[in-house]
Amino acid sequence: MSDNDRIYAQPxxxxxxxxxxxxxxxxxxxxxxxxxPGYPTIVENIGVLAAQFARPDSVLYDLGSSLGAVTQALRRHVQAAGCRVIAVDNSAAMVERCHEYLHAQDSMFQELLPATVQEGDILDLDFQPCSVVALNFTLQFIAPEQRLALLTRIHQSLLPGGALILSEKLRFADAGEQQLLTNLHIGFKRANGYSELEIAQKRTALDNVMQPDSLEQHRERLQAAGFSKVVPWFQCLNFASLIALP
Known part of the structure; x- marks a missing residue:
């Protein structure tokens, strides 16, 4: 069980x-x-989508796995024989808790895909041939100048028929659209019980570490990395998820 988020509740x-x-x-x-917005839907459906692209005897990657929600969805939905999940995160605290969550999942379900969790920087990862790669709200925390190289390496590692599933917060080139979606997102957080202080302090904390791209930038970068087709499959307010095919 997790605690309620009160990290930014005090000045x-x-x-x-x-x-x-x-x-x-x-x-x-x-x-x-x-x-x-839409996070539970995105996570569960990454598992559903992955089942369409997973190739037998291949690796499925959950990059920036945090507590392993995507890894758990992959294990629930993918039936292809011989697949295994490799979850990677650079936070030791996340990796430790992820191990606990996957152990709990093992005790509740039979015949799940094997999964390993490793602490490390995905920029340094030696990719194995893989059929599914999930980057679920991870790329936005990587320095913009390093994003293309990572996506290129992912593309080079993907097997024919595989897919990259990329979820990100979006920014918008049109100032009016950006302001509208920002205001709607603040309203979403307000409706979920966050105070104005919490919203403002969280935004300040993220300013230097999370740099979102526009949908057009994602599409252009993925194509530059070698992907042949980029298909948005989900959007809720300023959060979206895309499928990129090799």
């Missing part, structure tokens, strides 16, 4: 940059559900 003299530390890990399920 902070200096709001530090957001990090996935032990305090965030404790409240992460509550935080993400109340902050990201």
């Amino acid at each position: 902070q003299a200096q709001v530090s940059d957001f990090t996935f530390n032990e305090a965030v890990v404790r409240v992460f399920p509550d935080m993400i559900k109340r902050s990201v």
Whole structure:
């Protein structure tokens, strides 16, 4: 069970940059559900989509796996023989708790895909041939100048018939559209019980560490990385998920 997210409920003299530390890990399920519109739908359907693309005897990657929600969805839905999931995250606190969650999943279900969780930087990952790669709200935390190289390496590792599933917060080139979607997202968080102080301090904490792209930028970069087709399959407010085919 996670705690309720109260990290930004009290005034902070200096709001530090957001990090996935032990305090965030404790409240992460509550935080993400109340902050990201459509998150449960995206996670569950990554498993459903992955079942269409998973090739027998291949690796499925969950990159920036946090507490392993996508890994759990992959294990529930993918039936292809011989597949295994590799979850990677650079937060030691996330990896430790992810191990616990997957162990709990093992005790509730029979015949799940094997899964391993490793602590590491996905920019340094030595990719194995894979049929599904999930980047679920992860690319936006990687320096913009490093994103193309990562996506290119993913493309080179994907087997024919595989897919990259990329979920991201979007920004919009049109200022009016950007303002509208920002206001609607703030309304979503307000409706989920966050105060104006919490919303403002969280935004300050994320300013330097999360840099979203527009849908057009994602499409152009994925094509530059070698992907042949980019198909948006979900959007709720300023959050979207795409399928990129090799």
